[in-house]
Amino acid sequence: MRDVAVVGFAQRQMSEFDGSPTCVELLVPLFAECYEQTGWNRHDIGFWCSGSSDYLAGRSFSFVSAVDAIGVIPPVNESHVEMDAAWALYEAWLKIQTGEVDTALVYGFGKSSAGVLRRTLALQLDPYNMTPLWPDTVSLAGLQARAGIDAALWDERAMAEVVNRSLTDAEKNEYAVRRGGSSVDELLARPMYADPLRKHDCAPVTDGAAAIVLAADDRARSVADRPAWITSIAHSVDPISMGSRDLTRSPSAAAAARSADFDGLEVAELHAPFSHQELVLRSELGLPDDVRLNPSGGPLAGNPMFTGGLIRIGEAARRVWDGSASKVLGHATSGPALQQNLVCVMEGQS
Amino acid sequence: MSRTLSAPVTVAFDYTRSVGPVLGRFLGGLRDGRLVGARTSDGRVVVPPPEYDPVTHAATDDFVEVAATGTVTSWSWVPEPVKGQPLDRPFAFALVTLDGADVPLLHALDVASPADVSTGMRVRVRWAEERVGAITDIACFEPDGGFETGARAPSSTSESVVEEVAQQPSRNHEPVTTLTTPVSLDYLYAASPEESAFYRGLLEGRILGQRCPVCHKVYVPPRSACPVDGVATTDEVELAHVGTVTTFCIVNVPFLGQRITPPYVSAYVLLDGADIAFLHLILDVPAEEVRMGMRVEAVWKPRDEWGTTIENISHFRPTGEPDADFATYQQHL
Numbered sequence: 001m002r003d004v005a006v007v008g009f010a011q012r013q014m015s016e017f018d019g020s021p022t023c024v025e026l027l028v029p030l031f032a033e034c035y036e037q038t039g040w041n042r043h044d045i046g047f048w049c050s051g052s053s054d055y056l057a058g059r060s061f062s063f064v065s066a067v068d069a070i071g072v073i074p075p076v077n078e079s080h081v082e083m084d085a086a087w088a089l090y091e092a093w094l095k096i097q098t099g100e101v102d103t104a105l106v107y108g109f110g111k112s113s114a115g116v117l118r119r120t121l122a123l124q125l126d127p128y129n130m131t132p133l134w135p136d137t138v139s140l141a142g143l144q145a146r147a148g149i150d151a152a153l154w155d156e157r158a159m160a161e162v163v164n165r166s167l168t169d170a171e172k173n174e175y176a177v178r179r180g181g182s183s184v185d186e187l188l189a190r191p192m193y194a195d196p197l198r199k200h201d202c203a204p205v206t207d208g209a210a211a212i213v214l215a216a217d218d219r220a221r222s223v224a225d226r227p228a229w230i231t232s233i234a235h236s237v238d239p240i241s242m243g244s245r246d247l248t249r250s251p252s253a254a255a256a257a258r259s260a261d262f263d264g265l266e267v268a269e270l271h272a273p274f275s276h277q278e279l280v281l282r283s284e285l286g287l288p289d290d291v292r293l294n295p296s297g298g299p300l301a302g303n304p305m306f307t308g309g310l311i312r313i314g315e316a317a318r319r320v321w322d323g324s325a326s327k328v329l330g331h332a333t334s335g336p337a338l339q340q341n342l343v344c345v346m347e348g349q350s
Numbered sequence: 351m352s353r354t355l356s357a358p359v360t361v362a363f364d365y366t367r368s369v370g371p372v373l374g375r376f377l378g379g380l381r382d383g384r385l386v387g388a389r390t391s392d393g394r395v396v397v398p399p400p401e402y403d404p405v406t407h408a409a410t411d412d413f414v415e416v417a418a419t420g421t422v423t424s425w426s427w428v429p430e431p432v433k434g435q436p437l438d439r440p441f442a443f444a445l446v447t448l449d450g451a452d453v454p455l456l457h458a459l460d461v462a463s464p465a466d467v468s469t470g471m472r473v474r475v476r477w478a479e480e481r482v483g484a485i486t487d488i489a490c491f492e493p494d495g496g497f498e499t500g501a502r503a504p505s506s507t508s509e510s511v512v513e514e515v516a517q518q519p520s521r522n523h524e525p526v527t528t529l530t531t532p533v534s535l536d537y538l539y540a541a542s543p544e545e546s547a548f549y550r551g552l553l554e555g556r557i558l559g560q561r562c563p564v565c566h567k568v569y570v571p572p573r574s575a576c577p578v579d580g581v582a583t584t585d586e587v588e589l590a591h592v593g594t595v596t597t598f599c600i601v602n603v604p605f606l607g608q609r610i611t612p613p614y615v616s617a618y619v620l621l622d623g624a625d626i627a628f629l630h631l632i633l634d635v636p637a638e639e640v641r642m643g644m645r646v647e648a649v650w651k652p653r654d655e656w657g658t659t660i661e662n663i664s665h666f667r668p669t670g671e672p673d674a675d676f677a678t679y680q681q682h683l
Contacts, residue, residue: 018353058535119432
């Protein structure tokens with residue numbers, strides 16, 4: 001296996017992006033930031049991979065338009081996943097493992113506000129027996145939250161504690177679209193929205209984009225003082241049907257974690273777009289109490305679609321770069337109610 | 351005024367899918383008012399039936415009919431239903447384990463408020479008035495017993511429900527083979543800042559492009575980034591209303607939404623001063639006379655019909671000038 005590290009990261013998050021759903025104009029400055037961090041230009045990038053969705057953009061092949069932001073003469077080595085860009089990062093990591101390339105730039109983008117997000121996402125469900133009912137994202141998460149409450153695995157207070165910690169930490173995150181902790185009691189006094197969920201239990205609708213640079217071996221050492229070396233990366237998937245799985249569990253998160261080495265983990269950025277999902281993940285990933293969760297504020301403070309998972313990896317990597325942690329976890333999810341899960345462990349030395 | 355122009359857009363299409371033997375049996379059952387599940391290798395009865403056993407991966411073949419009554423195992427309140435959901439007033443989504451099944455089915459539950467629903471409550475299927483072989487043949491679930499707004503009087507046992515629907519004339523036991531799912535999504539589509547400048551220019555009778563600061567190519571309609579260099583296009587350029595046909599096609603085929611009677615010509619026009627051609631119509635000339643290199647000019651609609659749209663230019667027509675030399679446009683094909 002080759003040593004591969006995260007050596008660049010740039011992001012934007014906002015509640016409403018006043019621009020085109022192809023997000024080309026949003027991506028250009030992000031790539032420029034990545035070039036500045038690495039001292040490279042676009043010709044130094046061996047592979048490009050993006051995560052996005054045509055259903056968010058409302059047009060077909062929207063990822064092809066976004067390629068304008070790269071500059072493609074001579075033609076570039078490029079690919080795309082129709083899911084969170086964390087999976088594009090996995091593809092890029094694999095591409096580097098093949099030895100075909102040494103560097104990659106991974107990006108995700110999405111203008112969630114162009115349509116009705118919780119409705120648009122019904123298009124990623126089973127098209128035979130789920131999509132025709134247009135079950136919205138919030139309702140599906142609510143079914144999961146209720147299942148755990150009924151089983152006494154968590155309660156509204158535990159959910160509010162997740163929210164309060166996230167929004168308090170988000171005060172230090174310039175990209176957060178929702179921030180400001182108050183108190184658990186104050187949160188619990190707010191009205192129900194989609195019973196059993198309050199609005200603050202659900203990640204805010206967020207537009208945005210992010211980019212991450214990967215590099216292997218000496219290419220990484222030459223551009224970063226302390227590269228965030230990827231020491232474990234794995235992903236797994238559960239059945240999409242809501243009925244045939246235990247919603248209080250996430251076997252795919254546990255399976256991904258079994259393939260990874262979490263020993264000595266200090267910080268974990270978890271992609272839990274609903275407060276109770278952080279509780280599920282903490283348990284399924286087997287994270288000890290002393291692991292610091294989502295110091296960035298996490299997805300409850302901002303969750304740009306198809307980018308939120310990639311941002312978790314970038315935020316975790318930053319903890320390695322700045323020396324505040326030596327071993328970190330970036331986690332991403334995709335699909336309804338934690339159906340798909342990816343873990344990416346990074347370390348300061350390798 | 352917002353930085354960019356935007357307009358509502360609806361993207362709609364019908365997905366038509368073949369359903370295969372297992373889902374076909376389930377959907378055929380719904381059409382006939384029956385709920386068909388399958389027994390999996392672990393002994394559980396699953397509704398809707400999975401096509402393959404999750405453990406052995408063998409094709410599903412042990413079908414079981416279950417009751418139209420069941421128990422709520424989880425629920426979530428929907429205070430603001432979105433388009434396409436089974437009910438257009440607040441309702442609950444619920445996971446319902448039907449009597450005779452071991453895992454729950456997702457569907458809507460028609461209750462007036464969150465106070466009227468609880469985990470463990472008994473519910474029954476409310477069938478759609480017209481059934482076609484789709485999950486929406488179940489209109490929704492309703493509380494079992496004492497429910498007043500349903501079209502049909504509640505009956506006390508699931509057997510009587512099956513009996514009742516069995517008397518409907520649609521029952522024919524043929525499996526369903528295809529399923530059509532209409533999809534319609536509404537967007538507020540925003541143009542990029544550069545595209546917005548282009549459309550605002552059209553409202554003033556001007557054609558605006560953007561120049562790449564690196565390669566100096568002029569794009570019209572403008573793009574947010576130069577696709578060659580990957581940098582923002584920064585300089586606005588006003589372009590001539592005359593140009594050269596670089597390539598074209600004669601449209602002979604009628605299609606839905608067509609506005610001009612075929613044959614007519616759709617062409618790429620390279621405006622003088624631009625480095626990329628844009629697509630428009632060539633009219634006021636017989637289709638067979640249009641050729642590469644033909645010099646053409648924009649024909650604008652009357653000014654009082656203008657908006658922020660490319661349709662302000664009705665079409666292009668020949669200027670009567672001699673054809674352009676091939677060398678003047680060969681780099682732009």
